[in-house]
Amino acid sequence: MVQRILDQRYELEELIGGGGMADVYKARDCLLNRPVAVKILHEEFKQDKEFVDKFQREAQAAARLSHPNIVNIYDVGVADGDHYIVMEYVPGRTLKDRIRQEGHLSVSESLRVAREIAEALAHAHANNLVHCDIKPHNILMMADGHAKVADFGIARAVTESTMTYSGNVIGSVHYFSPEQAKGTMITPKSDVYSLGVVLYEMLTGKLPFTGDNPVSIAVKHLQEEPVPVRQIDPAIPPVVEAIVSKAMSKDPAMRPTSAELVQDISQAERMLMVGSQPMPQMAPMAQDPDATQVLPRVQPTQQPIPPRRAPQDEGYEEDEP
Structure with missing residues (x-):
């Protein structure tokens, strides 16, 4: 299967995955000159018309999806009786x-x-x-x-x-x-x-x-x-x-x-x-002098009140009659 070119466009380079139902190949899109992944269904499934019709409908529906967390589907087709889907190639691990x-x-x-x-x-x-x-x-x-x-x-x-x-x-x-x-x-x-x-x-x-x-x-x-x-x-x-x-x-x-x-x-x-970081420290607010506050009880001082001095003590003199 490797080195085969599907529809004169997708050149299969190497088998990169697969299971009991389909194989996945890394391929090159010869028209756009970019790597792609091609999934080809196994032989036994291409004989089931109901299955093939369902496969085609849903592959085309998925191709309309466009999201950064979804592998893009570029194309779906049939080449020499083999049903395939062309997808975005994502290097790396699962x-x-x-x-x-x-x-x-x-x-x-x-x-x-x-x-x-x-x-x-x-x-x-x-x-x-x-x-x-x-x-x-x-x-x-x-x-x-x-x-x-x-x-x-x-x-x-x-x-x-x-x-x-x-x-x-x-x-x-x-x-x-x-x-x-x-x-x-x-x-x-x-x-x-x-x-x-x-x-x-x-x-x-x-x-x-x-x-x-x-x-x-x-x-x-x-x-x-x-x-x-x-x-x-x-x-x-x-x-x-x-x-x-x-x-x-x-x-x-x-x-x-x-x-x-x-x-x-x-x-x-x-x-x-939030739970893994310390809570930010609040900047101290300017104190409002008129704000209601709880203050400690103020004890009255016991200092004696000085006696009132006579007028003459203040430097005045009484008027003569």
Whole structure:
């Protein structure tokens, strides 16, 4: 596949990722002379017309998104029967790679990355697009530390390392919502739940639910509550634990919207910033002499009153009659 040129424009250079459903190549856009990433679906999926139509519609919808925390989609097409998506090439590691290398992220860094993901989701949700597969593997970390959400283009169709029931792709088992586990309707709040799981993992370095097989993990999403993050790390502030707990509510109605989650995280960041810095010293105010004040009791002095001197003592003389 490498060295192949798609549609006489995209020259595939090297395989940089992939899974059971698609492969991702670094490529060069020969027309604009820039690096791009090209995702090509595997052979078995191009024979399913319903799937291909869905893939095309949602890839085109995702291409309309424009946000600094979303990987841009430049093009979608078919070359010799292969369906592909051309995306912005983001060099660097994924959020999953960073968590594996560092163990876990600091509270402030976890909140910042989660806020950027939530801002990306809020933009997508405002444009009626649900990602359906938010996980650290799909979050690309740029050289300057900012996060970009990837795989919007095939979110509803197929993604790498996803789980299927009866042919319906519903998300990655460690990160998907209870409604995805049940196979019921997916909404924007399904993405919020998944982001709650990602924030949990960033803070603790652990997944909230694990098991011997995908079905047992799915059941835990439906029936069990995760170990609170402060039980794993007591240094995590209660306000942050509350954000994780609310985002991971079993009932979608109890979760915030993505836009509300942005506000909640921003407020927590401000609170923690104030809490970590000494309070500024107030400049002394000029004293108002007429202000009401509490004064110490004044004790009267016991000095004798001098006698009044006679007029002559003052240097005057009495008039003669």
